[in-house]
Amino acid sequence: MTMMKAETFAEIASLRERNVIALKEAKEAGARVVGTYCLYSPAELIVAAGAIPVSLCGTSQNPVPVAEKVLPRNLCPLIKSSYGFAVTDTCPYFHLSDLLIAETTCDGKKKMYELMGEIKPLHLMQLPQVQDEAALDYWVLELKRMVRRLENAFGVKITEDALHDAIRLCNDERRSLQALQDVCRQKPAPISGQDLLTVLHNRGFSVNKRDAIALVDRLTKELQDMAVAGVSPFSAKTPRILLTGVPVGIGSDKVVRMVEESGGNIVCFESCGAYKKVEPVEEGTADPLLAIAERYLRIPCSCMSPNQGRFELVERLAREFRADGVIDLTWQGCHTYNIESYSLKKYLQERSGIPFLQIETDYSESDAGQLKVRIEAFLEILHRSLGAT
Amino acid sequence: MTRLAAGIDIGSMATKAVIFDGEVRGEAVVPTGWEPREAGLRALREALVGAGLSEGRVERVVGTGYGRVSLPIFDRKVTEITCHARGAYHLNAGTRTVIDIGGQDSKVIVLNHDGAVADFIMNDKCAAGTGRFLQVMAGVLDVTLDGLGVLAANAEPASLSSMCTVFAESEIVGLLAAGAGKEAIAAGILASIAQRIQGLAGRVSVLGEITFTGGTARNPEICEVVAAHLGVPLHIPANPQLVGALGAALIGWDA
Ligand code: SF4
Ligand code: SF4
Numbered sequence: 001m002t003m004m005k006a007e008t009f010a011e012i013a014s015l016r017e018r019n020v021i022a023l024k025e026a027k028e029a030g031a032r033v034v035g036t037y038c039l040y041s042p043a044e045l046i047v048a049a050g051a052i053p054v055s056l057c058g059t060s061q062n063p064v065p066v067a068e069k070v071l072p073r074n075l076c077p078l079i080k081s082s083y084g085f086a087v088t089d090t091c092p093y094f095h096l097s098d099l100l101i102a103e104t105t106c107d108g109k110k111k112m113y114e115l116m117g118e119i120k121p122l123h124l125m126q127l128p129q130v131q132d133e134a135a136l137d138y139w140v141l142e143l144k145r146m147v148r149r150l151e152n153a154f155g156v157k158i159t160e161d162a163l164h165d166a167i168r169l170c171n172d173e174r175r176s177l178q179a180l181q182d183v184c185r186q187k188p189a190p191i192s193g194q195d196l197l198t199v200l201h202n203r204g205f206s207v208n209k210r211d212a213i214a215l216v217d218r219l220t221k222e223l224q225d226m227a228v229a230g231v232s233p234f235s236a237k238t239p240r241i242l243l244t245g246v247p248v249g250i251g252s253d254k255v256v257r258m259v260e261e262s263g264g265n266i267v268c269f270e271s272c273g274a275y276k277k278v279e280p281v282e283e284g285t286a287d288p289l290l291a292i293a294e295r296y297l298r299i300p301c302s303c304m305s306p307n308q309g310r311f312e313l314v315e316r317l318a319r320e321f322r323a324d325g326v327i328d329l330t331w332q333g334c335h336t337y338n339i340e341s342y343s344l345k346k347y348l349q350e351r352s353g354i355p356f357l358q359i360e361t362d363y364s365e366s367d368a369g370q371l372k373v374r375i376e377a378f379l380e381i382l383h384r385s386l387g388a389t
Numbered sequence: 390m391t392r393l394a395a396g397i398d399i400g401s402m403a404t405k406a407v408i409f410d411g412e413v414r415g416e417a418v419v420p421t422g423w424e425p426r427e428a429g430l431r432a433l434r435e436a437l438v439g440a441g442l443s444e445g446r447v448e449r450v451v452g453t454g455y456g457r458v459s460l461p462i463f464d465r466k467v468t469e470i471t472c473h474a475r476g477a478y479h480l481n482a483g484t485r486t487v488i489d490i491g492g493q494d495s496k497v498i499v500l501n502h503d504g505a506v507a508d509f510i511m512n513d514k515c516a517a518g519t520g521r522f523l524q525v526m527a528g529v530l531d532v533t534l535d536g537l538g539v540l541a542a543n544a545e546p547a548s549l550s551s552m553c554t555v556f557a558e559s560e561i562v563g564l565l566a567a568g569a570g571k572e573a574i575a576a577g578i579l580a581s582i583a584q585r586i587q588g589l590a591g592r593v594s595v596l597g598e599i600t601f602t603g604g605t606a607r608n609p610e611i612c613e614v615v616a617a618h619l620g621v622p623l624h625i626p627a628n629p630q631l632v633g634a635l636g637a638a639l640i641g642w643d644a
Contacts, residue, residue, distance in 0.1 A: 342592075355507075355508075356508075369455060370493075370494060370511065373455075373468050373469065373470065373494075373511070374470075374509075374511060376468045377468040377469075377470035377471060377506065377509060380467065380468060380470070380471045380506065381471075381505070381506050381507070384505050384506075385505075
């Protein structure tokens with residue numbers, strides 16, 4: 001996007017590459033690195049242990065063929081990609097990780113983790129799949145187990161003070177991420193969904209959270225100024241899309257790209273690295289571990305049953321971001337999101353009646369032609385209701 | 390208002406063109422082959438010749454279908470979803486659902502009262518439930534598509550468990566070897582297509598009159614089996630293969 005302040009965005013766009021070196025240097029200076037794969041991994045505990053959390057979720061097709069030598073082909077591409085990077089040791093962030101944190105979310109992931117645990121030390125958290133009181137008690141115990149694992153692995157003590165500090169830091173990060181995404185409430189949005197995703201994806205590789213927060217805040221400020229000045233790559237007639245469903249990142253962004261190449265704009269990502277992430281942990285409570293547990297257990301992922309929270313979140317965000325349509329992206333082989341798509345569509349139809357499109361695909365480009373027809377036809381529906389020709 | 394518009398629908402198997410000026414003036418169907426561009430131009434030329442018109446008279450050309458990206462003469466490109474809906478609604482304003490079995494995919498489209506697309510669903514990546522599937526299966530039985538319908542008429546369908554083109558093919562070879570009649574197998578193939586369509590239709594709210602479009606709908610036996618599975622009569626246009634091109638021409642004419 002030509003209008004955006006080039007330097008800040010360029011700085012963020014190259015973050016992933018530059019941070020590899022920073023992370024390597026930090027490690028040589030004695031820092032510990034903990035790799036995570038999911039939004040349920042409590043970053044606060046890692047930070048409180050003095051370690052650096054990095055996101056390892058596989059978003060590239062490259063290592064998938066190698067992963068398929070071991071994993072079934074009809075498995076979710078995110079799982080194959082994540083495992084593929086581990087088994088080929090081609091992701092520098094994986095390579096530099098001392099410990100992996102994983103959760104029993106969907107069946108595919110939890111069985112894959114059994115294999116991944118043979119490659120690198122892996123701590124598996126038993127995640128309850130319901131969000132009630134008993135589950136919370138259990139989840140608190142799981143957080144305590146993770147605290148012990150981190151303490152033993154790194155020879156540190158996780159104090160209450162450290163937890164409070166970590167909560168504040170992670171909340172500040174959430175505030176910063178929310179402010180960034182909220183610039184797209186503006187109509188038209190000052191940034192494309194593709195660029196927004198680049199920022200959201202790349203900041204997951206930051207070595208120093210405070211620096212990353214400052215950088216994102218700077219970008220947000222620039223975007224806010226652009227919005228005030230009415231600068232945007234889009235027009236008031238551009239259909240605004242809310243994207244929900246499975247995690248997306250750079251490499252697994254083909255649907256984002258196609259939507260925007262076809263004349264739409266993704267104004268909100270209700271997905272893991274994006275809006276699902278912004279809810280803060282309660283600060284200053286007597287029991288910080290409980291506060292962390294409560295916040296994480298509330299995450300509305302399809303591996304929970306029931307998962308009413310997601311329906312409400314999508315409906316609310318579609319309204320607040322003035323979306324014209326909702327696209328539900330589901331990876332092939334992801335049973336939980338694929339099944340839930342039916343209920344989500346019904347929920348939205350009964351309430352707002354907002355146009356809805358489910359797209360089931362994988363990381364490869366083999367279905368590009370068919371996807372384009374679907375996406376363009378969906379945008380034609382939205383254009384018609386926007387009164388464009 | 391445009392006085393003469395052309396719609397060109399470049400599908401994976403056939404390319405169709407319609408010339409419209411308030412009514413259909415010319416139409417043509419040519420095989421797409423390996424040159425979608427050439428096929429598009431040829432279909433347009435043939436339709437114009439049929440209408441007794443010269444190319445220069447066409448004011449707007451709208452392209453649709455898989456090959457829609459490949460022609461520079463298009464003033465506008467519109468997806469086949471919107472074009473089929475537009476064409477079917479024009480032919481029968483009672484249409485609230487369009488079922489289209491194309492060469493490469495099949496789709497169910499739901500229309501509002503004003504003919505606008507409200508929702509749609511397409512089959513996934515594989516060829517199951519498409520014209521391509523029928524073509525391959527007809528090939529295994531060594532008949533044409535029309536011949537497949539003739540064979541299937543009045544036969545009790547053999548049950549085919551696989552909808553995947555590759556597996557269904559070997560299943561049919563096996564059935565033939567086991568002495569099953571070609572008629573029963575042909576009927577089984579049609580039933581499998583109809584089931585697939587029924588499954589698709591079940592995922593959107595199908596209401597009102599259903600118009601069946603696409604080249605496959607020229608085959609009366611297939612229409613019958615699909616209607617029987619859906620449990621409702623189908624509206625079959627006089628030339629179902631041309632509905633997408635007609636819709637494209639109408640969109641050009643509207644502009
Ligand atoms: S979709 Fe669910 S399982 Fe996957 S990363 Fe997000 S929270 Fe974790
Ligand atoms: S996208 Fe679905 S199948 Fe894939 S890892 Fe996430 S929850 Fe599991």
